[in-house]
Amino acid sequence: MRNEDLDPQRCRPEFVQSMMEDLRWLGISWSEGPDCGGPCRPYTQSERRDHYLSAWKALRDAGWIYPCTCSRKDVAQSAGAPNDADDEPLYSGNCRAGSAKLASPDEPVGINWRFRVPDGEEISFPDLHLGPQRFVAGRDFGDFIVWRRDDVPAYQLAVVADDAAMKITEVVRGADLLKSTARQILLFRALGLAVPEYYHCDLLRDEAGVRLAKRHDALSIRKLREIGWTAEEVRTGAAV
Numbered sequence: 001m002r003n004e005d006l007d008p009q010r011c012r013p014e015f016v017q018s019m020m021e022d023l024r025w026l027g028i029s030w031s032e033g034p035d036c037g038g039p040c041r042p043y044t045q046s047e048r049r050d051h052y053l054s055a056w057k058a059l060r061d062a063g064w065i066y067p068c069t070c071s072r073k074d075v076a077q078s079a080g081a082p083n084d085a086d087d088e089p090l091y092s093g094n095c096r097a098g099s100a101k102l103a104s105p106d107e108p109v110g111i112n113w114r115f116r117v118p119d120g121e122e123i124s125f126p127d128l129h130l131g132p133q134r135f136v137a138g139r140d141f142g143d144f145i146v147w148r149r150d151d152v153p154a155y156q157l158a159v160v161a162d163d164a165a166m167k168i169t170e171v172v173r174g175a176d177l178l179k180s181t182a183r184q185i186l187l188f189r190a191l192g193l194a195v196p197e198y199y200h201c202d203l204l205r206d207e208a209g210v211r212l213a214k215r216h217d218a219l220s221i222r223k224l225r226e227i228g229w230t231a232e233e234v235r236t237g238a239a240v
Contacts, residue, residue, distance in 0.1 A: 001020070001023075001030040001032065001033030001034065001035070001043060002033070002043050002044075002045070002162060002166070003016055003019075003033075003034050003043060003044040003045065004045050004155075004158070004159070005044060005045055005046050006045050006046060006152055006153060006155070006158055007152070008046075008152070011046075016034070016044075018222060020033075020034075020035060022221040022222055022225070023221075025221075025225060025231055026221060026231050026234060026235065027231050027235065032166075040165060040166040040167075045158055045162065048158075048161075048162065049153070051161045051162070051165055052147075052153035052157055052158055052161050053107075053108075053153075054161075055157055055160070055161040055187075055191060056108050056113065056146065056147055056153070056157065058191055059115065059146065059157075059187075059190060059191070060113075062190065063116075064115055064116055064190045065113045065114060065115050065116065065146055065147075066095065066096060066113070066114055066116060066143075067095065067111045067112070067113055067114075068094075068095040068111065068112040068113065068114045068143075068145070069095055069111065069112070070091075070094055070095060070112070074094070075089050075091055075092070076089055087141070087179050088141075088144065090141065090142045091114065091142035091143045091144070092142070093142065093143060095114070096114075096116060096143060107151075108147040108151065109149075109151040110149055110151075111149050112145050112147070112148055112149045113145065113146050113147040114143040114144060114145055114146065115143060115144050115145075115146050115156075115183070115186065115187065115190075116143055117137035117138055117141070117142060117143055117144070117183075117186060118137050118138075118186070119137060119138030120136065120137065120138055120139075121136070121137045121138075122134055122135070122136050122137075123135050123136075123137060123182040123185055123186060125181065125182075125185060125195070125198060126197075127178075127198055127199065127200050128170075128197060128198065128199040129199045129200055129201065129202075130175065130178075130200050133178060133181075133182075135178075135179060135182040137182075137186065140179060140182070141179050141182065141183060144156060144183050146187070155180075156180065156183050156184055156187060157187065159184065160184050160187040160188055160191070160193070163196055164188070164191070164193040164194070168196050169196050169197065170196055170197045170198075170199065171196050171197070171198050171199070172198075172199045172200075172201065173198075173199075173200060173201065174200065174201055174203050175200040175201060175202060175203055176203060176211070177200065178200055181198050181200070204237075206219070221234060
């Protein structure tokens with residue numbers, strides 16, 4: 001159990017406690033985690049900054065990342081921004097060209113840092129559920145953020161550093177993260193780390209075909225539990 005709590009605006013202690021309570025009620029247990037420790041402690045991302053900073057420094061020293069002054073609004077309005085609705089905008093590379101002239105600071109705080117993707121390179125991997133997957137860097141996704149200007153490591157960098165440190169060999173997650181997997185494979189390679197195997201699940205959707213998300217509170221585990229569903233009914237997806 002890894003508590004991915006890097007976003008301070010969305011992650012609160014009471015949410016973590018509820019998450020673990022709901023998962024245990026559902027019948028899921030773990031041998032390592034924030035509540036029970038383990039050889040890869042700590043298991044809360046906000047306590048693992050040193051791991052992420054080491055990865056950032058390795059990428060910086062190898063020339064894989066560069067500082068970026070573009071805001072989210074700048075990226076959204078750029079010519080290269082349109083992309084899948086479920087994915088981040090395609091970065092135009094506005095700050096890439098001049099990055100070689102900038103000094104490399106010892107700390108990432110105060111500016112966004114982007115990973116320089118190898119334009120035109122195909123990133124392929126065998127998905128254990130969906131079969132062969134192929135994405136082209138610079139076309140399907142652009143240079144992506146690995147560290148935010150508010151001094152928070154981005155999801156892509158954090159999970160790669162943690163998966164390597166925790167010796168994760170298989171990652172199971174939703175199909176909406178296929179492009180994130182391609183990005184993370186580039187990070188694994190840049191850091192000289194072993195790449196896990198991946199299984200991307202089909203997404204749960206409502207009657208209109210819209211994928212379920214955190215905002216659909218009526219179908220959260222906690223809500224279904226409160227209205228009388230059993231753990232088995234939640235696991236199988238239908239009340240009997």
